[in-house]
Amino acid sequence: MADTLARSPLAPDRFPDLPAISGVQFSTAAAAVKYEGRTDVMLAVLAPGTSVAGVFTRSQTRSASVLDCQAKIGEPGEAGAAILVNSGNANAFTGKLGQSSVDEIVSAVTGVTGVPGNRVFTSSTGVIGEPLPHDRIVGVLDQLNQDLSGDAIADAAEAIRTTDTFAKGAGREISINGDSVKIAGIAKGSGMIAPDMATMLVYIFTDAKIDRADLQAMVSDLNRSSFNCITVDSDTSTSDSLLVCATGQSGVDCSHQEPAFRTALKEVMTELAHLVVRDGEGATKFVTIDVTGAETDAEARTHGLAIANSPLVKTAIAGEDPNWGRVVMAVGKSGAAADRDRLSIWFGDVLVAAQGWVSPDYREEDGAAVMKQQDIRIGVDLGLGGGSATVWTCDLTHGYIAINADYRS
Amino acid sequence: MADTLARSPLAPDRFPDLPAISGVQFSTAAAAVKYEGRTDVMLAVLAPGTSVAGVFTRSQTRSASVLDCQAKIGEPGEAGAAILVNSGNANAFTGKLGQSSVDEIVSAVTGVTGVPGNRVFTSSTGVIGEPLPHDRIVGVLDQLNQDLSGDAIADAAEAIRTTDTFAKGAGREISINGDSVKIAGIAKGSGMIAPDMATMLVYIFTDAKIDRADLQAMVSDLNRSSFNCITVDSDTSTSDSLLVCATGQSGVDCSHQEPAFRTALKEVMTELAHLVVRDGEGATKFVTIDVTGAETDAEARTHGLAIANSPLVKTAIAGEDPNWGRVVMAVGKSGAAADRDRLSIWFGDVLVAAQGWVSPDYREEDGAAVMKQQDIRIGVDLGLGGGSATVWTCDLTHGYIAINADYRS
Numbered sequence: 035m036a037d038t039l040a041r042s043p044l045a046p047d048r049f050p051d052l053p054a055i056s057g058v059q060f061s062t063a064a065a066a067v068k069y070e071g072r073t074d075v076m077l078a079v080l081a082p083g084t085s086v087a088g089v090f091t092r093s094q095t096r097s098a099s100v101l102d103c104q105a106k107i108g109e110p111g112e113a114g115a116a117i118l119v120n121s122g123n124a125n126a127f128t129g130k131l132g133q134s135s136v137d138e139i140v141s142a143v144t145g146v147t148g149v150p151g152n153r154v155f156t157s158s159t160g161v162i163g164e165p166l167p168h169d170r171i172v173g174v175l176d177q178l179n180q181d182l183s184g185d186a187i188a189d190a191a192e193a194i195r196t197t198d199t200f201a202k203g204a205g206r207e208i209s210i211n212g213d214s215v216k217i218a219g220i221a222k223g224s225g226m227i228a229p230d231m232a233t234m235l236v237y238i239f240t241d242a243k244i245d246r247a248d249l250q251a252m253v254s255d256l257n258r259s260s261f262n263c264i265t266v267d268s269d270t271s272t273s274d275s276l277l278v279c280a281t282g283q284s285g286v287d288c289s290h291q292e293p294a295f296r297t298a299l300k301e302v303m304t305e306l307a308h309l310v311v312r313d314g315e316g317a318t319k320f321v322t323i324d325v326t327g328a329e330t331d332a333e334a335r336t337h338g339l340a341i342a343n344s345p346l347v348k349t350a351i352a353g354e355d356p357n358w359g360r361v362v363m364a365v366g367k368s369g370a371a372a373d374r375d376r377l378s379i380w381f382g383d384v385l386v387a388a389q390g391w392v393s394p395d396y397r398e399e400d401g402a403a404v405m406k407q408q409d410i411r412i413g414v415d416l417g418l419g420g421g422s423a424t425v426w427t428c429d430l431t432h433g434y435i436a437i438n439a440d441y442r443s
Numbered sequence: 444m445a446d447t448l449a450r451s452p453l454a455p456d457r458f459p460d461l462p463a464i465s466g467v468q469f470s471t472a473a474a475a476v477k478y479e480g481r482t483d484v485m486l487a488v489l490a491p492g493t494s495v496a497g498v499f500t501r502s503q504t505r506s507a508s509v510l511d512c513q514a515k516i517g518e519p520g521e522a523g524a525a526i527l528v529n530s531g532n533a534n535a536f537t538g539k540l541g542q543s544s545v546d547e548i549v550s551a552v553t554g555v556t557g558v559p560g561n562r563v564f565t566s567s568t569g570v571i572g573e574p575l576p577h578d579r580i581v582g583v584l585d586q587l588n589q590d591l592s593g594d595a596i597a598d599a600a601e602a603i604r605t606t607d608t609f610a611k612g613a614g615r616e617i618s619i620n621g622d623s624v625k626i627a628g629i630a631k632g633s634g635m636i637a638p639d640m641a642t643m644l645v646y647i648f649t650d651a652k653i654d655r656a657d658l659q660a661m662v663s664d665l666n667r668s669s670f671n672c673i674t675v676d677s678d679t680s681t682s683d684s685l686l687v688c689a690t691g692q693s694g695v696d697c698s699h700q701e702p703a704f705r706t707a708l709k710e711v712m713t714e715l716a717h718l719v720v721r722d723g724e725g726a727t728k729f730v731t732i733d734v735t736g737a738e739t740d741a742e743a744r745t746h747g748l749a750i751a752n753s754p755l756v757k758t759a760i761a762g763e764d765p766n767w768g769r770v771v772m773a774v775g776k777s778g779a780a781a782d783r784d785r786l787s788i789w790f791g792d793v794l795v796a797a798q799g800w801v802s803p804d805y806r807e808e809d810g811a812a813v814m815k816q817q818d819i820r821i822g823v824d825l826g827l828g829g830g831s832a833t834v835w836t837c838d839l840t841h842g843y844i845a846i847n848a849d850y851r852s
Contacts, residue, residue, distance in 0.1 A: 095775030366504030
């Protein structure tokens with residue numbers, strides 16, 4: 035495994051300036067769980083009254099900390115909350131040791147912060163199959179608790195990285211009836227990345243005031259068209275977790291689907307989801323796939339993911355080849371309804387194929403010009419109904435093979 | 444696209460000696476549909492009384508010749524039959540020209556051979572989106588009809604190739620109550636291969652006597668555990684077709700699921716399916732995935748295909764890494780039932796993980812030794828029920844990327 039991978043060519047220039055969120059404090063430490071010479075533990079403590087919502091991997095082999103978070107997430111709580119994340123070791127596939135490590139960490143966080151156990155959410159990411167040396171994490175908790183600061187979100191984004199080539203953050207500040215509401219989020223991961231099954235973790239904080247049930251409904255809904263519409267290589271980690279915490283300290287009520295807040299949260303989630311794709315292993319192209327005219331929105335997404343996960347489509351993109359035939363193949367294999375002779379395909383704004391045939395106005399050089407861009411859009415219209423969806427992915431290159439197959443040689 | 448790819452390292456040493464089948468004759472020609480200097484058209488003519496059965500791609504964007512074959516395959520027929528295959532052009536994605544090319548070819552085959560149109564089965568494989576120059580195919584039909592021979596099956600296997608690195612054939616000769624029954628089959632393809640969306644085509648001939656309905660039931664059933672259990676890169680061509688033709692000329696009745704015949708046909712189908720995998724682009728490993736203990740056979744196959752199609756599993760295999768964690772990840776994402784703590788994983792005969800944890804007796808060097816073989820077996824037991832399935836695939840290497848992304852550079 036490469037110790038330090040070059041920053042993705044698709045990464046933004048720098049970590050963004052994120053608004054400080056009242057009611058959230060962060061700290062980081064170097065516990066040497068696995069990595070030396072860098073931070074690998076993050077603690078976030080949230081003030082009493084915080085609503086916590088989340089979505090988690092659907093993997094049937096999900097890890098102990100995911101199961102633990104899922105058991106807790108639905109419980110209402112007026113107490114504070116805490117999030118403890120370590121990188122370097124995923125605490126996965128170690129039998130019953132997994133849950134006992136989670137228990138030890140939760141118990142220690144409670145002891146140090148006073149946050150009740152049922153409001154302590156843990157995540158672990160890194161190597162699998164090795165027992166988590168949780169004593170090292172417990173050993174830095176006093177220091178973490180003392181170092182808590184409202185301005186340390188960028189440090190937090192760094193500490194949770196595994197093989198990410200850049201720390202990921204996104205935020206918004208909006209005005210609702212003259213009052214300010216802030217959102218700040220961090221993420222790590224790039225789909226599934228080897229060899230650590232790195233996992234996608236997302237933590238979003240806001241000072242909006244919103245009750246738990248409303249927040250959960252909003253998060254679950256917005257997740258469907260953001261994180262559930264990205265794929266790097268179709269491999270789903272056993273530990274993917276997303277938490278959204280609303281401290282309420284702005285005093286601004288954002289319940290009942292407050293539209294400006296919902297839009298801002300959607301933008302933050304979408305931006306973070308895109309950053310995960312941009313860190314896809316070996317990625318050189320950021321690809322947006324817009325599907326329209328499907329029988330339903332769900333079928334549109336099915337088509338989009340089939341295209342986004344097709345090795346032949348992804349390698350064509352890597353080769354800057356406007357290969358519409360492979361796109362049609364992927365639509366045909368997706369399982370969702372399609373009529374070959376009603377399909378239309380665009381690369382960028384260039385209509386390449388319509389009604390089952392290459393467009394008479396299409397010139398190969400126009401399609402090729404689109405494919406030379408770093409950001410590429412593929413449009414597909416099924417011509418069957420009103421269903422639509424947008425999916426994002428990256429290309430499949432030698433870099434992916436080098437990272438995932440060559441690292442032991 | 445490489446004009447001539449090196450013969451796959453997983454290929455057999457030579458094309459096998461196949462038994463001649465009474466009632467079938469073959470011929471080939473060089474019609475310059477696309478390729479120069481090689482044969483690219485195959486004609487097979489079958490005697491009256493031949494039963495023809497088939498299975499075809501489920502792609503929603505299947506080609507005109509597939510639709511045409513599907514419309515004809517269910518019709519009983521006492522007349523002879525004919526199969527006409529061209530390589531170099533897939534007759535796909537050309538709108539209504541697709542069907543008119545099929546009609547022209549079928550009509551011409553009838554004119555030359557006397558076989559009725561509803562017993563003429565066509566396939567095309569090669570570049571897509573370019574109209575098929577069917578006149579060139581029609582132009583060689585007289586010659587093809589004159590050159591028909593009972594011994595030309597090896598030539599037929601060559602003529603149908605596109606980017607295959609070796610011609611594929613398999614056969615059996617069995618004795619039923621002292622009477623001989625022969626089976627000989629050819630195939631082309633390696634899953635989906637670029638840039639021609641090469642398609643998987645399979646033609647199997649036997650002198651067994653078996654009525655059409657029995658033959659179709661047997662072929663559909665055996666297809667489920669052979670061709671439906673292979674994957675190279677999860678991409679399904681728009682033109683995959685399999686035909687089995689029983690001339691009856693041995694006089695040996697193999698209706699009603701005659702067991703020795705069924706076993707021999709299963710072996711031929713499985714052997715051809717394996718050859719398709721062995722020609723997978725860039726393949727260096729032939730992988731058998733045995734899944735047991737699933738809730739149902741269908742769920743076992745779902746798990747098997749999730750493992751076989753996982754880029755992270757395939758690259759680990761390419762890197763000769765006994766990475767059981769990625770196998771568990773793939774099982775977890777498959778959608779079929781799994782209990783993480785009941786899973787057992789083997790590489791070859793080496794038990795690597797059991798009950799959600801690395802086996803205490805496992806030594807990395809034992810797993811690594813298995814992974815150094817060219818043929819690799821992965822065993823997965825779900826510990827839930829009696830469902831089982833076996834799936835075959837190949838690894839994912841730089842070779843795949845080079846063929847599919849680099850060919851234009």
